[in-house]
Amino acid sequence: MGGLRPMNSVIAPTASGWHAELELGFEARPGAGEARTALVHRRRRGPLSVQRVLYPEGGVAHVYLLHPPGGVVGGDRLDVHVEVAGGHALLTTPGATKFYRSAGQYAHQNQHLRVAAGAVLEWLPQETILFADALLRAKTRIDLAGDARIAAWDIQCFGRPTNSETLGRGRADLAFELWRDGAPVLLERLRVQPDTLNRKALLAGAPVTGVCVLSHADAAAEALARETLNADGFGLTRIDDLLICRYLGASTEFAQRGFRALWRTLRPLTIGRAPSPPRIWST
Numbered sequence: 001m002g003g004l005r006p007m008n009s010v011i012a013p014t015a016s017g018w019h020a021e022l023e024l025g026f027e028a029r030p031g032a033g034e035a036r037t038a039l040v041h042r043r044r045r046g047p048l049s050v051q052r053v054l055y056p057e058g059g060v061a062h063v064y065l066l067h068p069p070g071g072v073v074g075g076d077r078l079d080v081h082v083e084v085a086g087g088h089a090l091l092t093t094p095g096a097t098k099f100y101r102s103a104g105q106y107a108h109q110n111q112h113l114r115v116a117a118g119a120v121l122e123w124l125p126q127e128t129i130l131f132a133d134a135l136l137r138a139k140t141r142i143d144l145a146g147d148a149r150i151a152a153w154d155i156q157c158f159g160r161p162t163n164s165e166t167l168g169r170g171r172a173d174l175a176f177e178l179w180r181d182g183a184p185v186l187l188e189r190l191r192v193q194p195d196t197l198n199r200k201a202l203l204a205g206a207p208v209t210g211v212c213v214l215s216h217a218d219a220a221a222e223a224l225a226r227e228t229l230n231a232d233g234f235g236l237t238r239i240d241d242l243l244i245c246r247y248l249g250a251s252t253e254f255a256q257r258g259f260r261a262l263w264r265t266l267r268p269l270t271i272g273r274a275p276s277p278p279r280i281w282s283t
Contacts, residue, residue: 017075017105020046024080026061028087028119037061037087048078057276060088064280065125067097072109074102074135080111084148088120088271092278096126096157096252102135102170109138117146120271124263124278127155127210127252132168139175144215146181149271153259155210157252158192158203166207169194176211178242185242186213203248210247212259216270217243228265234258243270 025041036059042050047069054062065080072078082091099107109128115121123142130136140154154176159166176188188211190202198205217225222238225245229236233249245262247255264275 017073017077017107018046018069019077019079020048020067021079022048022050022065022081024050024063024082024091026082026084026087026089026119028059031059034059035087037084037089039063041083048080054279056279057273060090060273060276062090062092062278064278065091065093067093070095071098071100072107073100074105074107077108078110082112082121082123083114083116084119084121085116086119088122088273090122090124090278092280093125094280094283097128099128099130099134099136101131101133104135106135106137109136111138111140112143113141113152114143115145115148115150117148120149121152122263122271123150123152124260125153127157127208127256129157129160129252130167130170130172132159132165132170134167134170134172136171137173139177141175141177142179142213143182144178144180148180148215150178150213150215151263151267151271152178153210153212153263155208155247155252155255155259156190158197158207161207161250167192167194167197178213185239186244206248206250208247208249208252208255210255210259212245212247212262214243214263214266214270216241217266218269221266221269224265224269225262228261229258231258 023043026037027040028035029038039053049066050063172192174190178186196202235246237244267275
């Protein structure tokens with residue numbers, strides 16, 4: 001993967017919008033006690049960045065992804081590439097990603113996460129909010145090798161329900177994929193537009209949807225998950241060792257609360273560590 005490379009300076013927006021890109025690479029570095037996961041590679045282009053790596057639980061690297069502009073408009077593009085070649089990394093965001101009203105151009109968000117055999121990645125961002133008339137194409141792809149472990153979620157809110165705002169004339173094309181050793185394990189695709197929002201086969205009028213996945217889950221973990229998420233709006237499926245939780249409802253707060261409860265309950269079983277919530281979740 002190579003050593004740490006200096007971060008590029010921030011570039012100016014083009015006529016078609018910002019293009020922000022962030023590459024992060026992690027490796028395990030031996031120490032006197034537990035191996036520490038180091039951020040050995042980072043490359044930044046545009047308004048995406050990370051600050052220092054935190055270690056609140058020994059050798060696990062906690063990293064906050066920052067997007068200083070705070071919002072994304074039509075024509076903007078966000079690309080995030082994460083590779084965990086060894087060790088254990090937990091990534092989250094300090095706030096929701098907001099996609100604003102577009103005059104006609106789509107915003108794009110692409111996230112590619114790769115986890116090597118023996119490594120662990122926890123991808124736990126805040127929600128994505130699409131304001132009225134936003135246009136978005138987004139894809140998250142997770143590639144696992146061998147016995148790599150993953151805990152990840154993706155939450156979208158169409159409009160701002162607390163303000164009685166709907167998606168309006170907005171559209172979204174969303175994909176969430178998980179692959180292991182080059183073979184597809186989970187392929188999710190959701191296309192949302194004004195005339196499909198209320199279809200019972202899609203969102204049935206609910207403005208918030210989300211998916212949470214945890215690998216290395218057995219039948220005992222599934223049973224514990226069902227006890228933890230005994231609430232309206234959540235559904236569970238297990239495919240081999242992959243536990244999939246879906247949410248459909250009216251509240252991003254409720255979705256986050258449920259997914260975090262599931263993560264806290266199952267982390268000892270699926271990852272082998274006691275829960276250690278990122279400090280920023282309490283601010």
